[in-house]
Amino acid sequence: MTRHLILGGARSGKSAYAERLASALECPVTYIATAQVYDDEFAKRVEHHKTRRPPYWGLVEAPFNLGQTLLENDAPDTCLIVDCLTLWLAQCICPDCDKPERLDWQAEKQALLAALPQLQAHVFLVSNEVGMGIVPLGEINRQFQDEQGRLNQHVAAVADHVSFIAAGLPLKLK
Numbered sequence: 001m002t003r004h005l006i007l008g009g010a011r012s013g014k015s016a017y018a019e020r021l022a023s024a025l026e027c028p029v030t031y032i033a034t035a036q037v038y039d040d041e042f043a044k045r046v047e048h049h050k051t052r053r054p055p056y057w058g059l060v061e062a063p064f065n066l067g068q069t070l071l072e073n074d075a076p077d078t079c080l081i082v083d084c085l086t087l088w089l090a091q092c093i094c095p096d097c098d099k100p101e102r103l104d105w106q107a108e109k110q111a112l113l114a115a116l117p118q119l120q121a122h123v124f125l126v127s128n129e130v131g132m133g134i135v136p137l138g139e140i141n142r143q144f145q146d147e148q149g150r151l152n153q154h155v156a157a158v159a160d161h162v163s164f165i166a167a168g169l170p171l172k173l174k
Helices: 014-024 040-052 066-073 085-093 105-118 139-158
Strands: 003-008 029-033 058-061 079-083 122-128 161-166 169-172
Touching (some): 014 079, 014 122, 014 161, 058 066, 085 139, 105 139, 122 139
Parallel strands (some): 003 122, 029 058, 029 079
């Protein structure tokens, strides 16, 4: 069992790297997709990811309750790919997103962090690194950037491996 956080910018190759690592393990894979599709452009992005994955991989769509979803799909000698923590966070804090009425981001985050050490599967968590640019204008944008940075730090602390991907190339951080 390993927990591997894979960070990088948009279109850096994070997901493809996670998929290659999972394939190399030669065990059953469940892909946990956190995205909700809100428009046609994003639907095309999701379709791009779907066509790249083997058809025999399992798929669980889980935009919320990620910690519980991981626990429910956990088993020894299996692999879980979470793609991605960034969309999960955005949907949890965005006031315009379709989310459960009383969703509490801090409780969601704590449930994930509590679940990770319990897992028996190999887990690959894909997440964007969003703190390398300017501080954005707008309160929700700053909140998102701050929460993403904190989430990545907390997950990295419990991860066995952390990689940063740039131009499709992995850099080992931990």
